[in-house]
Amino acid sequence: MLQKGLVIRSTGSWYDIRNEDGHVYQGRLKGKFKIKGLKVTNPIAVGDRVQFEVEDVTENTAVILDIDPRENYIIRQSVHKTAHGHILAANIDQAVMLATLTLPRTSLGFIDRFLVTAEAFRIPTTVVFNKTDILNDEGLGYQQEIMDMYESIGYSCLATSATEGDGVEAFRQLLDHKITLLSGHSGVGKSSLVNAVAPGLNLRTNEVSTFANKGVHTTTFAEMFELAPETFIIDTPGIKELGLVDMAKEEISHYFPEMRDRLNQCRFNNCLHVNEPGCAVKEAVGEGNIAESRYMSYLSMLDGGDNRR
Numbered sequence: 001m002l003q004k005g006l007v008i009r010s011t012g013s014w015y016d017i018r019n020e021d022g023h024v025y026q027g028r029l030k031g032k033f034k035i036k037g038l039k040v041t042n043p044i045a046v047g048d049r050v051q052f053e054v055e056d057v058t059e060n061t062a063v064i065l066d067i068d069p070r071e072n073y074i075i076r077q078s079v080h081k082t083a084h085g086h087i088l089a090a091n092i093d094q095a096v097m098l099a100t101l102t103l104p105r106t107s108l109g110f111i112d113r114f115l116v117t118a119e120a121f122r123i124p125t126t127v128v129f130n131k132t133d134i135l136n137d138e139g140l141g142y143q144q145e146i147m148d149m150y151e152s153i154g155y156s157c158l159a160t161s162a163t164e165g166d167g168v169e170a171f172r173q174l175l176d177h178k179i180t181l182l183s184g185h186s187g188v189g190k191s192s193l194v195n196a197v198a199p200g201l202n203l204r205t206n207e208v209s210t211f212a213n214k215g216v217h218t219t220t221f222a223e224m225f226e227l228a229p230e231t232f233i234i235d236t237p238g239i240k241e242l243g244l245v246d247m248a249k250e251e252i253s254h255y256f257p258e259m260r261d262r263l264n265q266c267r268f269n270n271c272l273h274v275n276e277p278g279c280a281v282k283e284a285v286g287e288g289n290i291a292e293s294r295y296m297s298y299l300s301m302l303d304g305g306d307n308r309r
């Protein structure tokens with residue numbers, strides 16, 4: 001009997017498939033799968049919705065017969081076959097960029113790079129600022145300015161303290177019934193926040209990004225955790241390096257929403273907004289309608305600069 005399932009873990013050729021009752025089977029693909037127009041090293045990724053058949057009830061194995069069309073996916077160039085892509089995750093409802101202004105400091109450049117990449121993959125993102133409890137009044141004021149800046153562009157923001165419980169309920173509601181990609185530097189409190197909203201899960205602090213820390217060569221492993229019914233967070237190796245995947249220079253400003261809105265006002269339609277005359281983006285920066293920090297991030301990305309740190 002054909003069943004619908006969600007791929008919650010991928011370990012190479014085996015996939016953990018969760019059916020609609022929450023039962024998890026170990027599944028494999030039957031035969032060779034070709035996905036139209038896409039050269040990939042992995043035909044199935046975490047987040048894929050599949051049709052499968054139970055193969056062996058005692059062994060708990062299953063055979064995957066079909067993959068539903070994807071809403072979106074995160075792909076990066078394969079480490080092994082450069083002409084191919086490697087799909088890190090599919091069907092992501094949203095991303096959370098977890099940042100801290102201090103201990104560790106998350107730079108605005110890092111946040112912007114993530115936001116640009118998420119725009120390119122069409123994944124709506126909320127920026128969450130954790131560890132608000134360790135900020136003094138000046139720090140809180142600065143954090144508010146940054147949140148106002150991102151909200152004016154259209155990104156929702158949230159301030160939390162995983163240890164004090166501030167904003168934790170709002171964070172729980174943000175995740176509710178969604179598949180969320182959780183990203184952020186090591187030590188910003190990803191595990192702590194997840195544990196705060198789902199104590200039963202009891203993630204070891206550190207566990208959320210154990211795989212990610214191993215670096216680019218372990219990209220086959222990705223995993224989804226069910227926090228509450230139909231509520232998942234996805235931990236994907238390589239997300240920290242979520243860089244500008246194959247992005248043409250002309251394309252970058254399209255993923256800055258506040259620039260995108262002004263592109264057709266530049267004098268030249270191939271304007272890169274650096275020092276061209278009649279550039280509407282530069283004008284908006286000058287007038288304070290585009291944040292200086294965002295423009296700096298843009299220039300750095302244009303330059304091929306790496307501001308992941």
Ligand SMILES: Nc1nc2c(ncn2[C@@H]2O[C@H](COP(=O)(O)OP(=O)(O)OP(=O)(O)O)[C@@H](O)[C@H]2O)c(=O)[nH]1
Nearest residue numbers: 131161162163186187188189190191192205206209
């Ligand atoms: N003061 C304060 N400390 C926090 C807060 N959230 C987390 N921490 C602490 O920060 C440290 C790192 O937290 P983790 O939850 O392990 O961070 P992580 O993002 O999961 O880190 P990795 O697993 O390395 O990616 C721990 O010592 C936490 O107790 C917070 O809101 N306030």
Ligand SMILES: [Zn+2]
Nearest residue numbers: 266271273279
């Ligand atoms: Zn321009």
